[in-house]
Amino acid sequence: MGFCFTNAIAVGAKYAATLGYSRIGVADFDTHSGNGTLIALQNDPRYLFVESHQPGFPGRFISRFNTPPNVLQVETATGSAGRISWRDAWEYKLLPALSKFQPEILLVSAGFDAHKNDPLGLTNLEDEDYIWLTREFARIQPHIVSVLEGGYSIPDASRCARLHVEMLAAASQ
Template sequence: MSTAIVTHKDCILHDTGTNHPESKERLIAVNKTLKNFKSNKIKWFESNKVDLKYIYEVHSKDHFSIIKKMSPNENLYNIDGDTILSKYSLEAALKATGSVCMAVDLVLEKKFQNAFCPIRPPGHHAEPERAMGFCFFNNVAIAAYYAKLKYKVKKCAVIDFDVHHGNGTQKIFWNDPNMFYASTHQEGIFPGTGFKDEVGINDNIINVPLPAGTNSLLFKKSYEDIIFPKLKKFAPDVIFISAGFDAHIDDPLADFRLTKSDFYWITKELNKLSIKYCKGKLISCLEGGYNIKALSESCLEHVKGLIL
């Protein structure tokens, strides 16, 4: 089996205005780079919108209604200084979430070994009642509960290597011992969460805050010594990845010193673990990454790491 790439053209319609780091140009560049990579082990899919009942497993109906009500017919609406709604943002967000749920279908129905979803807006900062940090709906958390409800999956793990901590995913998983969340992230930056002592109801949350200047060696050591042993002990039925590429040395929003080869490494290692512990069931979705060249090159390495 091969790798599915699931996205939707409407993800590009989410307008964040001028000089915003989370721009449509990010996804345009990623899609162009991935489509120029010729492999008979990749197949592209266009998603549908997700059924709202799955969003309501993670977010309240009030949260959805407020976003819908705030969506402007013209111009832009600032939820906060970072998170901006345009006319088509809600549609883009629903298609983004739908992409990850469709990836779950393709992988759990054994049509594909694994999947990557190049989507926007991203999701890992979105909390049950709050849109923030460029995020409206928590794509990866919704997909995990989608897998649980539709396919009776018992245990899901999310590995988040975005340079910013996924406060939303952590908050959603906190009280569910069958949901595992592990994150490496830069300490002392947005969103100000992800301390080592934030461990969840059953030690199901693993946070590894790392200093500015973190390089390949420290990044890899954090996974090999801390996260991978905990992941193996948890023994997930499905692994999800919150794939943020803003830990790249060229990214303007943080101060890690990773390169595209590090993203190949972490992807390949997670792929090997998925084969050993959950029959290769691995689903990845795009989070951050704001240097367009670094992002598109890193996404390509990520996909190469998924291909068996």
Template sequence: MITHEAGFDHLMPPGHPEQVARLAHVLEALEGKELRRVVAPMAAEDDILRVHPKSHIDRLRKAAPSEGWAQIDGDTFLSPGTLEAAWRAAGGAVRAVDLVMAGEARNGFVAMRPPGHHAERETPMGFCLFGNVAVAAMHALEHHGLGRVAVVDFDVHHGNGTQDLLEEDARVFFASSHQSPLWPGSGGAHETGGHGNVLNLPLAPGTGGAAFRKAWEDQVFPRLREHRPEFIFVSAGFDAHRDDPLANLDLIEADFAWVTERLCALAEELCDGRLVSCLEGGYDLHALGRSAAAHVDALIAAASPPRALAGA
């Protein structure tokens, strides 16, 4: 698990759903678990520049306030501590890739905020500033020299930012299941990417776990096998939970555990278990904590017993 106390310094206006307490509830739910705990470093600027232009970084730096809040989108705000948190959220994802590629971890969960999957190339939005998962995926490709990776997203909202950042790269397969209709209004099944490498699964409100599982079993998992990634990345949003106030897809903790277990099994089959997950949404605090715990329990189970390290 990779995190940093800077995640608590990204402050939102009162009543905003993407609140500091989200990270507190996730970390509390993970206390006592058999996790290697790693401090999230700041991302290098070159890591961010693989998916965002310098103008995007410069805009955020210019907008960052010295006190209070700066609103940069209808629901996206900066506070004095936001940029460090955002750089560490992306840097934590990069660090997770490095640990897994070095064989020092079987998989990783990046418990940081702000989330990232709505941040488009030059547009921060939906509480997101940098495309954390996309940054990690490109790091695996460009720094570690992998040939193919996959990014899957089970947040209740479409991962429009991740799609925007990666859909023109044939080395990447991207799949997103999400409630539709729902903000941001993208993610139709007709959106298939520049190389047929995007799979969107719009799900009706009230879909529930059985139909969610069937959609992933019938559509996402076969496409993952077809792509044969060397690394799997997960945008782990838990706002599809039935208790979440922002949507009503009606999943429960067991559904998040199931999809995580299946993804870990596919990672073991396809890419020596290499998988990194990044926290995205989830706005009912108690449901978020329970769901994150179920997700991480599945990651821990997939990583046990730990692989022997070189030289050990």
């Protein structure tokens, strides 16, 4: 389901479990719901999957089911309220849940399609928002595997991806 042929994050999370990790955090800040990741990891206490997404594709997927206990999804506002809604979701719900879980490793679905210049995203994020979130991830767990998920304004996605990698590199030192 979704835009990806292979769910690299779900494959990576499953592989991490074979290496002996028992608390694997998975965070998704792509503007679209990580429904494929949810399906792959749901109801397995070794994983905590947290994500924000804008309304829309693939529709209100999770509302058709009971929310699995190891999943926390927040649908954020779009338009002028999008940035504040996104930041609040991460600061007050998603990051605290991830921190409480105390992951031994963190896998990140890094989608830069919520950027204000992206033609598909409507959340209106700024470069600084991605920098802030990456720093917060590193505070929770510096052992991070990040996979590019989305971003359809090539100049903005490229710049934000570079900033994200720079923050990850700084956190690992």
